[in-house]
Amino acid sequence: MKKRVILVTDGDENAQEAIIQACKNLGLYPLLSSAGNPTPLTGERLLWEIKQAPYDPVVVLLDDRGVVGEGKGERALEQLLLAESLDVLGVIAVASNTDRARGIEVTESVDRHGRVTRQPVDKYGEKEPPGHRFLEGDTSEILARFPEVKVIGVGDLGKMKGRDDPAHGAMITTRCLQELTGD
Numbered sequence: 001m002k003k004r005v006i007l008v009t010d011g012d013e014n015a016q017e018a019i020i021q022a023c024k025n026l027g028l029y030p031l032l033s034s035a036g037n038p039t040p041l042t043g044e045r046l047l048w049e050i051k052q053a054p055y056d057p058v059v060v061l062l063d064d065r066g067v068v069g070e071g072k073g074e075r076a077l078e079q080l081l082l083a084e085s086l087d088v089l090g091v092i093a094v095a096s097n098t099d100r101a102r103g104i105e106v107t108e109s110v111d112r113h114g115r116v117t118r119q120p121v122d123k124y125g126e127k128e129p130p131g132h133r134f135l136e137g138d139t140s141e142i143l144a145r146f147p148e149v150k151v152i153g154v155g156d157l158g159k160m161k162g163r164d165d166p167a168h169g170a171m172i173t174t175r176c177l178q179e180l181t182g183d
Contacts (some may be wrong), residue, residue: 001067001083002086003050003053003056003058003085003087004057004058004086004088004089005050005053005056005057005058005059005060005080005086005087005088005089006028006057006059006060006088006089006090006091006092006177006180006181007060007062007065007077007080007081007088007090007091007092008059008060008061008062008091008092008094008157009062009063009073009077009091009092009093009094009137009139010061010062010063010092010094010139010156010157011034011035011036011037011038011059011061011062011063011073012035012037012063013027013035013037013086013158014081014157014158014159015035015061015063015094015154015157016030016032016035016061016158016159017156017158017166017170018158018164018165018166018170018172019035019061019157019159019170019172020173021166021169021170021173022059022111022170022173022176022177023059023177025169025170025174026036026174026177026178026181026183027051028056028057028058028059028177029050029054029055029057029058029059030058030059030183031046031050031053031058031059031060031061031121033049034046034049034060034061034062035061036061036063037063037065037132038063038064038065038071038072038073039061039062039063039064039072039073039076041076042075042076042079043075043076043077043078043079043080043083044079046060046076046079046080047079047080047081047083047085047086049103050080050086050101051085057089057180059179060080062067062074062076062077062080062139063139064138064139065138070141070142071138071139073139074139074140074141074142076109077091077139077142078128078142078145079142081142081146083127088149089150089180090107090149090150090151090152090179090180091140091143091149091150091151091152092152092154092157092173092176092177093106093137093143093151093152093153093154094137094139094140094154094155094156094157095121095122095123095125095136095137095153095154095155095156096123096136096137096138096156097123101104101152102134102136102141103120103133103134103135103136103137103140103141104134104135104137104140104141104144104151105120105133105134105135105142105144105151106120106135106151106152106153107150107151107152107154108152108153108179109121109127109135109152109154110125110152110153110154110162110172110175110176110179111125111126111127111155112124112125112126112155112163112164112172113125113158113163114163114171114172114175116175116179118131120132120133120135120154121135121154121155122155123153123155123156124155124156124159124160124161125154125160125163125164125172126154126162128157135153136157150180152176152179152180153168154172154173154176155172156168157172157173158167158170158173160172
């Protein structure tokens with residue numbers, strides 16, 4: 001049986017805390033060994049750890065630490081997207097202030113107020129202006145090669161001007177996960 005996974009293109013301490021709280025809210029399994037800036041494990045090792053998870057969906061953090069182009073987090077992300085033993089429910093693509101990123105089109109976004117929108121958002125969870133089609137993030141460019149994967153755009157997890165504070169329930173991160181689990 002395939003393990004269900006949700007992949008997240010962020011892994012710093014704030015993102016980790018938001019994911020932990022959101023997973024508690026929804027009964028999901030956060031793969032804490034995947035957290036780091038950059039991602040500390042290879043795709044192969046992450047795949048092994050996912051298979052060891054006691055239940056699913058498993059939430060996996062992947063981070064490039066601001067590297068434009070294909071960094072460690074993106075290489076691991078690609079390996080997981082290609083893994084036949086996984087059922088990828090979708091990807092939460094986190095916006096950053098990366099100027100040189102090409103960006104990706106998202107299926108939808110969750111803004112800093114918890115509203116679902118068809119527009120991409122910026123790092124602060126604000127909707128991009130009309131006509132702006134791409135979410136810019138340093139670990140998300142690889143997703144353009146996987147148009148069949150559902151991609152939820154979001155601002156910087158655990159932050160967004162306090163709207164996603166884990167101490168207050170990490171409600172924006174929780175909403176993103178709900179969009180992929182159907183809860």
